Amino acid sequence: TVRRLSTELGIVDQADDSVARFIDGAGAMPPAADTQAGDLREALAVCLSGDLTPSAQVDRLKRFCALVFPTRYDNAAARLADIDQLAASASAYTSRSRFLTELTLDPPNRTSDRAGPPHLDDDWLTLSTIHSAKGLEWRSVHLLHAADGTLPSDMSLGDEAGLAEELRLMYVALTRAKDELSVHFPLRFHVNRYANDDRHVYAQISRFIEPIRELFDEPSAPCVGLDIESEVQLAGVGVADEVDLALSSLWD
Structure with missing residues (x-):
């Protein structure tokens, strides 16, 4: 399985060590990032405590994302909706590692790939x-x-x-x-x-x-009802130039 191969290669251990060091506050952070970094450390610590189901862990991380996404992404609502979909998928599992393995093998579709009400920033x-x-x-x-x-x-x-x-x-x-x-x-x-x-x-x-x-850039609308090549795009000629040509043709 993906999980077993990752363990054999040491990928899982490296990832766990990196998260643990971050939670412990290892490594310098820019002063402007201190507050958000503290919120993320708290969220990760709760998720790694073992007290929450996979779905509840996703919901806890979403609370952090809901604070950050609106200031970083134009489509924050769509991204948060994707996290809701992730939480719904996680509700079928009791083990986070099992859920992540299945997620790697068969990732869910994004909300933008599914039919539904449009998002204000995307489709309206x-x-x-x-x-x-x-x-x-x-x-x-x-x-x-x-x-x-x-x-x-x-x-x-x-x-x-x-x-x-x-x-x-x-x-x-x-x-x-x-x-x-x-x-x-x-x-x-x-x-x-x-x-x-x-x-x-x-x-x-x-x-x-x-x-x-x-x-x-000046794309031209097709000429309609004029004496010059009706409904034919004039390559390289701007809209105003088409008007000038049309006016000139009246005296030809």
Whole structure:
């Protein structure tokens, strides 16, 4: 068995010795880690006392993890749910060594591999105004309608102070993403939003984006209803350039 082979190779003894030394306080710890290290020593000592079942030992360690995970992981809730699954599996065993052996041979699936209610940080979409987003962050952010007339608002274009406030809002919007930021703007605005006609004006990307435009990758939406290669992606041509080409073609 895995347990027997590990014992023969001395792996189990080495692991037990390392845990024992940690519980005894051997080895220097950074001052900032003293409190958490003390909590972990206490949890491990209780688990190794032999008074708790394997399931209760997992539950005891989860109490420590519940204090640490929210400050270290974005998906803390999902990780704690995995520990709950581990405790449920451990309830079928009375021996920790037997449980660990079986766990090595047949590890359980993560909660993210099973169907169930989504975790807020992983699967949910949050809709927010820029004002409401102040002070918040998300892993991935999509900024919609980044066009002149919307951001900045056309109501602020004649007022220097109003334009400065719109620039501050754009800064807030662009700094809410931890990992991924996507900025979207429309190719055109329909004159009558709810009318049964196709009258429209072409949009211009926000003047606040133009100075930093080179920092973005620019995937283009397919051209629809234009004279230039309808519904064909123009390789290497940005969205704004497609609009310029479409406008130029009107005079060809």
